[in-house]
Amino acid sequence: MTPSAPTHDTAVAVVFFRPTSAQVARIVERFSGHLSVFVYDNGGLPADALARLDAAGVTRLGEGRNDGIGAALDRLCEAAAAAGYARVFLLDQDADTTPETAHALGLALDRLAAVTPPPALVGPAPAPNPGHKAPRYPLRPGITPHGALLPVEFLATSGSLIDLATFQKIGPFREDFFIDAVDLEWCFRAWSRGFSCWMDPATAIPHSVGRGxxxxxxxxxxxxxxxxxxxxxxxxxxxxxxxxxxxxxxxxxxxxxxxxxxxxxxxxxxxxxxxxxxxxxxxxxxxxxxxxxxxxxxxx
Known part of the structure; x- marks a missing residue:
């Protein structure tokens, strides 16, 4: 996929909390014009970043207060579904990725269409990030890999491609968790309700959890x-x-x-x-x- 070839059924959704202007610029430069972009303002967006988002025609949600990651993700998924998108590529402001990754994960989700239990989401492997401990996604016992795609207990939301019809069946992210373990609980709930979570080792995104x-x-x-x-x-x-x-x-x-x-x-x-x-x-x-x-x- 070239950057000029949009993925028409997929929107990218980003949660911002006190981002730098450079982080906002990276999202706009890489995705605007290639994928529809939805962002949630959890507070602290610089004035120049707000202007950049509005000039790019990005759909902006939130009122600039910290509502927590669970609430932000739920509002983004709801807005993307209401706009007619079938899938949403979830990102945080630190995610260093491109539309090509969304496209690759979309192809992976297509390959998983016939598996049982059906897929709820597919995400990338964690890439090394100097100074940060990479997350680990344990394999799901009793589930056979589908080619190179691996069934995992859970993945980070950032970098994951979610099927929105399945999201409706599993239910929203827990807003009362506010921030941590939101993704872990949702993935375990997906497995318990007859759906599956997958990792594509052919794609990778570095994660910056914490300050070191x-x-x-x-x-x-x-x-x-x-x-x-x-x-x-x-x-x-x-x-x-x-x-x-x-x-x-x-x-x-x-x-x-x-x-x-x-x-x-x-x-x-x-x-x-x-x-x-x-x-x-x-x-x-x-x-x-x-x-x-x-x-x-x-x-x-």
Missing amino acids: TIRARFLPLAMPDQPSFRMAVYLRNTAYSWRLPHVPARWKLKQMAYLPAQIGLHWAHHGYRPALLARLLSAVADGLRGRLGRPADAPP
């Missing part, structure tokens, strides 16, 4: 270095996921073993502050109690 990587000194453990707000939301949502019947027991057991190490690594990396440890443990308790929604310390 925290590594254990004496153990082979590494995790993204997230702001403490993000870490707390991740812990809360992970703990809540232990209550969900569609999240497999094998994943719950793995996370139950891993979470204490993550708490310890984050706490140590940020100076062993007692208040921080109390915040992290309180987040786990909130998850176990089902106290979700917008966190009190969420950035505006």
Whole structure:
């Protein structure tokens, strides 16, 4: 596919939160005129970036406040479906990709049309990104690969191509999760409702999770270095996921073993502050109690 050959049934949907002008310019330059572009303004769009989006005829949603990633993704999918698109290529502002990737994933989704269970989405493999820990997408047990395409438990939303008719059947992303583990919960829900999630190793997108990587000194453990707000939301949502019947027991057991190490690594990396440890443990308790929604310390 050349950049001048549009993918007519696919829209690109981007969530912006305090992006740089260069990040916005990259999205406009690469996609405007090749794919219909929908963006959600979760706050902090520079004035020149807003003008660039409007001049490019981009469909802009949101009111410039931080509504969370779940709400932003849901509004984008709804708007793309209402505009008549069958598929949506989801991106965050850090995604370094092109319309060619959307086209390649579309061909992969076409190849998966006859598989059982039917596909809900297909996404790229994580490309190496210096200074950041690449996510891992575990293979789904009991499902046979389809050629080079691999069935996986979950993928990051950024870079994934979603079938919007299937999205309607599975249901929206959890807005009460606000940000972290939204993609993981949705993919597990898709599997539980008779749909499947796939990774195309022939495509790859680097992911920049957090501000770097925290590594254990004496153990082979590494995790993204997230702001403490993000870490707390991740812990809360992970703990809540232990209550969900569609999240497999094998994943719950793995996370139950891993979470204490993550708490310890984050706490140590940020100076062993007692208040921080109390915040992290309180987040786990909130998850176990089902106290979700917008966190009190969420950035505006």
